[in-house]
Amino acid sequence: MAVLLNCGCGHKVQPKSTPDTISVSSIQLGGVIPATTDRLQYDGTIQADKTINLSFQVSGTITSIPVQTGDYVLKGQKVAEIDETVYRNQYNAQQAQAKLAEENYNRTLEVFKKGSIAEIKMLQARADFDQATSAAKASYQNIVHTKLFAPVNGYIGDKKIEAGATASPGTPVVQLLDIRSVQVLVAIPESEINRYKVGNTAAVTVDALGGEPLLGKVSEIGVLAQQNSASYNVKVHLINPVKALKPGMLCKITFTPDNHIASTDSASHQEIIVPAQAVQVDEKGNNFVFVADEAGKKAFRRQVQTGALYSSGIAIKSGLVGSERLITSGYQKLNDSTPIILNK
CATH class of the missing domain: 1.10.287.470 (Helix hairpin bin)
Known part of the structure; x- marks a missing residue:
């Protein structure tokens, strides 16, 4: 009996392990909202409307290049000369x-x-x-042909060679930029490229110029995706009468809802918009979010299908009904059914 008692006293019951409770922040989704009440905004870069690489038609030693980078030259002005x-x-x-x-x-x-x-x-x-x-x-x-003249008015964007060097036919000597009008280059995701067509209007804001909106129109829509990307180039044409817009300036492009090509699917006009940072991607490329249960005690993973990217967030096409409590921070440590505490 004593032996049995001693054995019984020496046995320790291991406590059952439970997952750690994670503190998270969340927002209450308010249901579907009309997608047409939002504006689509993208980052863009300003380019010269025309970029002309000037070169000689004959070879020879360059004797002078009487222009510097940034100079404004007139049509017919000499920009380079070789020994004749x-x-x-x-x-x-x-x-x-x-x-x-x-x-x-x-x-x-x-x-x-x-x-x-x-x-x-x-x-x-x-x-x-x-x-x-x-x-x-x-x-x-x-x-x-031993003298090189500017074919149009514009700025010298770059000098490719200096006086004393030997020029070959077709080798660029100077780069001429025509910026009487400019193009804004915008990368549009494949899921949104078909929303736009040539002639659509867009508001362009340039922080370097004070952020005043400038009205432009879509002049070109690419049909080939960028290399190693699922985005397509779209160009927005802007008039530049005072030549304040310079190639390389960064800007924001906002397309208004009126620009969108209408869809025959009425459901496409109602979307759930959620913060873009709340949407994650797993190793298989699936998008998902975490939502809290009604009691706010557990987090559950929901696979979702995303849609257009708006300035206020990203659209969810499927996977949510619009009344969930969406977890917006702390989700990095969550798994399905992880216990949570909602931050007040």
Whole structure:
């Protein structure tokens, strides 16, 4: 009996382990809201309407580039020049050949008129004269091409080479930016790209210019996704009369609901909007959120299907009914059925 009693006294009952209670913050969803009452906003970058890389058509040593990055140049203004010595000598030689051919033709023509030579001789002399004249004109074009002129008004965006270097045909020398109007480049997710079409209006705000909204229109919608991305480029055209908008400036683009292409599905006009940070993605690429039970004691994981991204949050197409208490912080430590305490 004593042995049994001692054994009984030495046995310790292990307490049952329970999950830790996690403190979380939450919001009460208020049901579905009309998606058309919100505005879609994206980040964008301003680009020049035209970017022209100017290059020589002939090769040679650059003697001068009389412009600097940031200079404003006018149409027809010289922006670069290469040494024309070789091409000038070639032209002079061709010009001398042309004069000799002309003199030979005139003499042959006089003899032909007297009937002393056959017509074929006169025609051959004339052909030689025409050929030499054409060669001289072509040679002169090489001299013309030793000077590089701005084809339009614009700013020098970059100097690709300096004086003293050797220029090759087609190799950019300077970059000219035409910013009388600009394009705003916007990356639109694949789930939203079909909402827009060319001609839609958009409000563009640039913090660097005080954030005053500028009205623009969609000028181009990409049909090829960006590399390693499920986004498509959309361009918004803006008039830039005072040239205050500069390439590279960051901006916000807001598309109003009137821009959206109407959907035949009436359900698409009612969506549940939740904070974007509350939506997580698992290792399989599934989106999910955590919601609290009615008593606020446990968290439950809900798989959801997301929709459009708005300035106030992200739309939920399925997985929620709109009356749940959504957990917005502390969810990183949660699993399905984890005990929770709601922060007041």
